[in-house]
Amino acid sequence: MIRFLYQEANKDLTKEINKALLGDAELRAQLAEMKSSKKSLDAVQLEPSPESVLNILSYARGLQEH
Amino acid sequence: MIDKRCSDTELVSLYQTGNEAAFEMLLHRHKSRVYTAIYLIVKDRYEAEDLLQDTFIKAINTIKAGRYNEEGKFLPWVCRIAHNLAIDHFRKRKRYPEVTLEDGSQLFDSMRFAEESYEDKQMFRDTRSRMRDLIKELPDEQKQVLIMRHYLQMTFQEIAERTEVSINTALGRMRYALINLRKKMIKNNIAYDENFYPKRFDQVSIPRGQQGPDERD
Numbered sequence: 001m002i003r004f005l006y007q008e009a010n011k012d013l014t015k016e017i018n019k020a021l022l023g024d025a026e027l028r029a030q031l032a033e034m035k036s037s038k039k040s041l042d043a044v045q046l047e048p049s050p051e052s053v054l055n056i057l058s059y060a061r062g063l064q065e066h
Numbered sequence: 067m068i069d070k071r072c073s074d075t076e077l078v079s080l081y082q083t084g085n086e087a088a089f090e091m092l093l094h095r096h097k098s099r100v101y102t103a104i105y106l107i108v109k110d111r112y113e114a115e116d117l118l119q120d121t122f123i124k125a126i127n128t129i130k131a132g133r134y135n136e137e138g139k140f141l142p143w144v145c146r147i148a149h150n151l152a153i154d155h156f157r158k159r160k161r162y163p164e165v166t167l168e169d170g171s172q173l174f175d176s177m178r179f180a181e182e183s184y185e186d187k188q189m190f191r192d193t194r195s196r197m198r199d200l201i202k203e204l205p206d207e208q209k210q211v212l213i214m215r216h217y218l219q220m221t222f223q224e225i226a227e228r229t230e231v232s233i234n235t236a237l238g239r240m241r242y243a244l245i246n247l248r249k250k251m252i253k254n255n256i257a258y259d260e261n262f263y264p265k266r267f268d269q270v271s272i273p274r275g276q277q278g279p280d281e282r283d
Contacts, residue, residue: 001241002222002237002240002241002244003222003237005244006215006222006240008221008222033244033245033248034241034244034245034248036248036251037244037245037247037248037251038216038244040197040247040251041197041201041212041216041217041247043197044102044106044197044198044201045098045099045102046098046101046102046105047097047098047101048097048098048101048114048115048118049115051115052115052118052119053093053097055119056093056118056119056122056123056126057086057089057090057093059119059122059123059126060081060086060089060090060093060122060126061086
């Protein structure tokens with residue numbers, strides 16, 4: 001299920017889980033809960049400071065000029 | 067003007083031919099994820115900022131030297147650079163040794179002990195901050211796998227090799243991490259609102275017939 005959630009399941013496993021999900025409400029509930037947790041992790045997206053971003057871009061441009 | 071639908075591979079190629087805007091787009095696509103991963107490891111905003119810059123500078127040098135050969139997997143590659151730099155960072159600091167990874171690093175031990183600054187406490191008071199706190203509360207093994215898979219974009223196979231456990235153990239730890247996180251979210255009344263958080267730039271759609279779990283809803 002975790003491989004499936006993180007899209008590491010191969011075609012056969014994906015097919016198997018998709019089939020199992022159709023007939024198993026408990027499995028669907030489990031997957032929904034894990035999906036919710038996974039999505040919530042995306043909420044923890046921090047932004048670097050504009051200064052850091054500018055420093056990186058300056059370096060990238062500096063190399064381009066040479 | 068660069069098409070926003072350009073893949074990472076195309077952007078890298080454009081940058082190699084002198085298109086600065088292509089690199090700028092790459093940076094804006096991935097900076098948050100890489101920075102978040104680094105921050106969750108080092109727990110210090112300033113060190114995370116430095117390591118982020120070091121990570122991208124190393125990536126720039128590699129690309130410009132013509133040594134980039136990751137076949138479109140730009141983000142995992144950059145995340146690996148960030149991870150290695152974070153390991154070096156802790157090696158140099160030599161702090162909080164406890165759990166030793168395959169390469170001898172003590173990367174994740176700091177997470178349990180590092181203290182947050184007053185500034186940090188003031189900075190993140192919203193849901194993100196509460197989520198971050200919940201991640202910190204997870205058992206070390208679960209937290210380690212979660213950061214490596216979700217933020218550093220390592221595969222479970224890579225995580226298993228790196229932490230010297232079986233792949234089933236790595237998968238089990240991730241499963242319990244997500245289950246525990248969900249329980250904590252419910253207990254702390256934290257709800258995920260899809261409308262509030264924008265979709266990631268790096269999410270790639272999968273053709274019909276090969277749908278994974280993210281494409282079901």
